[in-house]
Amino acid sequence: MLAGIYEHSPWIAEAAIGARPAQGYASLAALKRALVEVVQAAPRERQMALICAHPELAGKAMQADALTAESTNEQNKAGLTACTPEELQRIQQLNADYRARFGFPFILAVRGPRGDGLSKAQILATFERRLANHPDFEFDEALRNIHRIAELRLNDRFGYTPAQGNAAWDWLEQLAQFSEPPYAERGELTVTYLSEAHRACAQRLSHWMRESGFDDVSIDAVGNVVGRYRPAQDGAPYLLTGSHYDTVPNGGKYDGRLGIVVAMQAVARLAHAGRRLPFGIELVAFAEEEGQRFPATFIGSSPLAGRFDPAWLELRDAQGISLREAIQGAGLSVSGIAGLARNPADYLGYVEVHIEQGPVLNALGLPLAVVTSINGSLRYVGEVAGRASHAGTTPMAARHDAAAAVAEWMLAIERRALGDGDSVATVGMLEVPNGAVNVIPGRCRFSLDLRAPTDAQRDALASDVFKELERICQRRGVSHTVRETMRAAAAPSAPTWQQRWERAVAALGLPVHRMPSGAGHDAMMLHQILPQAMLFVRGENAGISHNPLESSTSDDIQLAIDAFSTLLEDAVQQPR
Structure with a gap:
């Protein structure tokens, strides 16, 4: 029943079967999750082998009629087996560009979120968008698409349709x-x-x-x-x-x-x-x-x-x-x-x-x-004021750079939120009014968004980050003003x-x-x-x-x- 669910990778099904509970898996969803966990626990080398076991979209395997029955069905549903010469040339170029950038084939669950097939336009748009991703992210995205492919194959194999x-x-x-x-x-x-x-x-x-x-x-x-x-x-x-x-x-x-x-x-x-x-x-x-x-x-x-x-x-x-x-x-x-x-x-x-x-x-x-x-939140707008001066003639030790003070504070905010469970902190807006390439910033405006699961956790985060702002401003010889613009309870x-x-x-x-x-x-x-x-x-x-x-x-x-x-x-x- 599980043969071919994961392309040329029977080890995944074997591991899931070996680990199944004595009473069996409680549901198809539980089986799907067990297969995902096998892949997640595998070393990166084996995950890479799984990715590389998949054919390119409209690639050489399709043209040589060497796809598995499952892959043939999926590429056929997306219309990839009936490409025009121009479409085929474009996809082959994207395949080459993708492999050159990432070192593995582009993997996409071409049957899409409903299981009845993406259009060729959607496939090409996804191809082009994902070429810009970071390699680590794209590695994980390939695995996510493999799991979606496996999910749809399992649905077919077990005759399951998510009708509602x-x-x-x-x-x-x-x-x-x-x-x-x-x-x-x-x-x-x-x-x-x-x-x-x-x-x-x-x-x-x-x-x-x-x-x-x-x-x-x-x-x-x-x-x-x-x-x-x-x-x-x-x-x-x-x-x-x-x-x-x-x-x-x-x-x-x-x-x-x-x-x-x-x-x-x-x-x-x-x-x-x-x-x-x-x-x-x-x-x-x-x-x-x-x-x-x-x-x-x-x-x-x-x-x-x-x-x-x-x-x-x-x-x-x-x-x-x-x-x-x-x-x-x-x-x-x-x-x-x-x-x-x-x-x-x-x-x-x-x-x-x-x-x-x-x-x-x-x-x-x-x-x-x-x-x-639902996290409680606080929002602020503020400004740090320093002294604008010539970027070429002012020694580094004599500067009162407002933007540098905010930049240092942003990193301190990041460290504080990272060490605080589920808290998050964001400086979403930054502005140097009347900034110029050869002028040390005399003013820097900012926004701050703080969120945490409890009001006490949120308020402690706010207290700590503003104490740090005070310390940074004193050391750098700049001043600050801050105004609260929103307060929502957790x-x-x-x-x-x-x-x-x-x-x-x-x-x-x-x-x-x-x-x-x-x-x-x-x-x-x-x-x-x-x-x-x-x-x-x-x-x-x-x-x-x-x-x-x-x-x-x-x-x-x-x-x-x-x-x-x-x-x-x-x-x-x-x-x-």
């Missing part, structure tokens, strides 16, 4: 057809709050919720799409879930939206079986989370938590339209916002599924992770709901990986009134997010749907 994952993946593709100008004309995805594309998304989500079996579907006063699947008994509490459907400019298809479609598929499974649970399920597709149109975030989820600030109604977008005017212009009711606040006594809690938006799961080869906390996961996610992941036969969320989510807002916990889903392309390359596979989405369904069953068996 495919359906959810298709929904995300279809939802991405709604974008606003001028991005739509460039094939880019941008959906900002209450734009025409945004309202079209709301209508489509409403339609899908009804199709999925939700009993009541509506669009509320701020544009949230709300679906309710009623409990077995009237008056029973609800489990709240959701995520956002707005995007950043030229963003990805999965950020926020993945959590909406996963929940819809889980409810569709219940509705198809004719099942009602002891609690209802309320899904909210939040209208705004990204803060792209107006200088406010969580416009969608803040009213549910009773945290909507009425002063926001007077905020204006780049065209001078106020939030009040935008809401009224969309046919929504400003007067209804106050009534959106949820009564915590009516709910069991809040759970959210979200694409990871980072590289951790992709690097570990894991499809899912349980979130332990949102630790509720133990009961985190444990339910953990049991759901374990039930799939997967190792339970726990990690904090460095990004903010609607769960932060609901955390203020309800116990909450999140599940992360692996992203492809090194987990990139807020980017058109943001992606996930239908297999990983299927696992998230299965985990969500298992969490529901767990809540039935072990109510609050």
Whole structure:
């Protein structure tokens, strides 16, 4: 059954079979993970041999009809066995360039994230993009693609189709057809709050919720799409879930939206079986989370938590339209916002599924992770002031270089955060006003973003880095000013709901990986009134997010749907 799953490398299957538990692997997902772990534990030389065992795309082996049956099927699905002479020449040149740079063949899972084949244009674009990668990264990326190839071959071998994952993946593709100008004309995805594309998304989500079996579907006063699947008994509490459907400019298809479609598929499974649970399920597709149109975030989820600030109604977008005017212009009711606040006594809690938006799961080869906390954050802007002077005539020991002071401080920040568990620190903006090539910088402006799983850890990090800034400035004879621009509290996961996610992941036969969320989510807002916990889903392309390359596979989405369904069953068996 496992012959040919990993190209010309039977040692992988042999090791996984030798290590299998006495009762066998619990699931196909568990078998896939066991095979991945064999490769991860292998020495680099054997990993390199595995990579080199794969044929080049549309290479000599294909032309000589010497591919394995599996490779022939995969390259055929991508159209590589029917290239024009010009396409063949381009691919062969890319193959040569890639091998010259990295020393091994270009490996790509050409059947793609849904398993039905990438287009030749997508393959060529990926080829060209990956030529710019660092060799170590590209080595790991080759292995990741090999595991995806193996996953699809295992699906074929065992007759497995991630049907709900495919359906959810298709929904995300279809939802991405709604974008606003001028991005739509460039094939880019941008959906900002209450734009025409945004309202079209709301209508489509409403339609899908009804199709999925939700009993009541509506669009509320701020544009949230709300679906309710009623409990077995009237008056029973609800489990709240959701995520956002707005995007950043030229963003990805999965950020926020993945959590909406996963929940819809889980409810569709219940509705198809004719099942009602002891609690209802309320899904909210939040209208705004990204803060792209107006200088406010969580416009969608803040009213549910009773945290909507009425002063926001007077905020204006780049065209001078106020939030009040935008809401009224969309046919929504400003007067209804106050009534959106949820009564915590009516709910069991809040759970959210979200694409990871980072590289951790992709690097570990894991499809899912349980979130332990949404990091608390602090943001600052500041400036170091020194003395501008002639770059040629001022001795090094006599300088008061503002930029050098900030540079030294940046390295100190990096060291401090590296030694602090899951804390992160970023100086994202640097500016030397009126800088010149022959002038020692007299001023240097900067931003600072600090995040940590707990507020105490975050505050200790801030205290230490600013003490270090003071020491550096005193030693270098410069001064500094700093202003705090944002403070957000950490949102630790509720133990009961985190444990339910953990049991759901374990039930799939997967190792339970726990990690904090460095990004903010609607769960932060609901955390203020309800116990909450999140599940992360692996992203492809090194987990990139807020980017058109943001992606996930239908297999990983299927696992998230299965985990969500298992969490529901767990809540039935072990109510609050």
